[in-house]
Amino acid sequence: MNLAIRDIRYHRGRFILTSIGLGLLLGVVISMGGIYRGLIADALAILNTNKADIWVVQQGTSGPFAESSRIPEESRYRIAAVPGVAAVSPLAFQTIQIERSGKPFRFFLIGYGLDSFGGPPDIIAGRNIRQKHYEMVVARAMRIELGEKITLGQNEYTVVGISENIVSSGGDPVAYVTLSDAQEIQFKKSNHAIRNDRAKIGAGVAGNKALSPQQAELLKQNIIAATESTHTVNTVMVRLVPGADLKETQERIERWNRLRAISDAEQTAILAKGMIEKARMQLGLFRVILLVISGVIISLIIYTSTLDKIRVIATLKLIGSQNRVIIGMILQQSLLMGVLAYGIGYLVILLTYEKFPRRIVLEAFDLQMLFVIVMAICTISSFVGIRKALKVEPAEALGG
Amino acid sequence: MFAIEVDNLTKIYGKGETTVTALQDATFKVRPGELVAILGPSGSGKTTLLTCIGLINEPTLGTVVIDGTTVADGGWHGGIDLKRMRREKLGFIFQAHNLIPFLTAQENVMIALEINGLTRNEAKKRSVELLSALNLGHRINNYPSALSGGESQRVAIARALANRPKVILADEPTAALDTENGKNVMDLLKKLAVENHSAIMVVTHDHRMVDGFDRIFTVSDGRITDEKIS
Structure with missing residues (x-):
């Protein structure tokens, strides 16, 4: 006869309520694991979508995601000429926050060359960008309708396509425009600043009496062209030809061009270990604390439940019950509570995780490990109750 | 063979100067x-006597033999399996019946059978037989909280009898019952002693309940001071 089940059956209201409370706590533990996995998935989303072998960034930086990186656009041609390189794609991107329906709206804008890779993943509605200017593809999570117009910088962009969800390393949804549009949005100065700069350059050149008026005008035009150029990118992605030596290609790119060539694996490490390390530790610490709290709660519940059953345990001992019957009753109750609480926690997260503001990724391995940990906690927690039960004397069954 | 043999049974609580002799030379x-x-009156040592025979309280001196097995010989007899002895040879009935609240009447009887090695089906069958014999056939699925005091005590008796013990020890089995129910329980115990051929020792302070008992011991200050034979 299973005494644990019968006790639970008799006190089912109390047992279920306790398990729900514990389940919600475990739900938080599960969600934190999911948030951590989500952080990694978000951090690596752009990397995984683009499938570049090398990310070329400004020398001495860990860009383009971990820190600012700016390199001349024309370096793409020099990189493309390096032996072993199959294709290159320059990217310009930035995080943008605009006002939309009276609320702040944040997203990550990527500009890519229409003739190269690095564009949006699968288009689920509308079409990809076809024109060189003023068209935009947005991720589904942005909840922007096809045909909607978004003002960025000095221009208006029409949403022509909706892509599968993709987010930046910071968790913001991604929108795509052409490289030239992205460069203009990011690097083009305001009209007022341009007028100001031009006046300053004009005055500076005019003050140089050694130049003829024609020379002064030519110099002025060149300086203005240089200062107003938007031909800068944040990174150049590189795909190698099959069989090319990654290390050697990286070295060649770095040696020639005063650039840093970061392999995909190195970029993954920078993003996964560097950028989210603190978040990982923070979430890990929270999870440990919550699991310890769960353990303490289970211990207390099992202990008080054992205290409630002192007379029952004494009676069982008096009628000759073996210790294993009593240990089994307490241990099984603890484990059943753990199983039910885990199930409730899992169900709650399963039903709500899509509504979380940040992505939650539930991985089978994490869930299995947590289940094993919860079972271990339940087993250890039941020891306090078992210890108490084993000390109960059969004589305690006597008396009124 | 005797069901119970007690010789010079003594129980002393405490050590050194703070000792209390609860039972002497029984x-x-x-x-x-x-x-x-x-x-006997409260504190006279009657429950101590019962618990020493019931293998709950270790005797300080003297011997206790249950159904031919020496269980105590100046302390527990070496190698004796007390739980097994209690399971197989003894049945207990308590003042507060001590039914397990989360088990039905039938399950309360079955648990005693199952821990003694009976299969679930065997235990089920025997528990129904016992409860029906005690006029509780219609209450087998009721929890103790739904049973009256008399019914609960009859379930406790069924549990005590479940493993056909050689000795049944009852500690104030009628104390929580009214006179009529108390009388019914005592009559039932008398009947079972004859039918099951079990020795039954009943601790009580109520003289009215002992009519028809074969022997009556009176305990006072830890000693058996009087023994009447009907």
């Missing part, structure tokens, strides 16, 4: 089927 023998009452 000596008697009880045959199978014999019904023995232990009378």
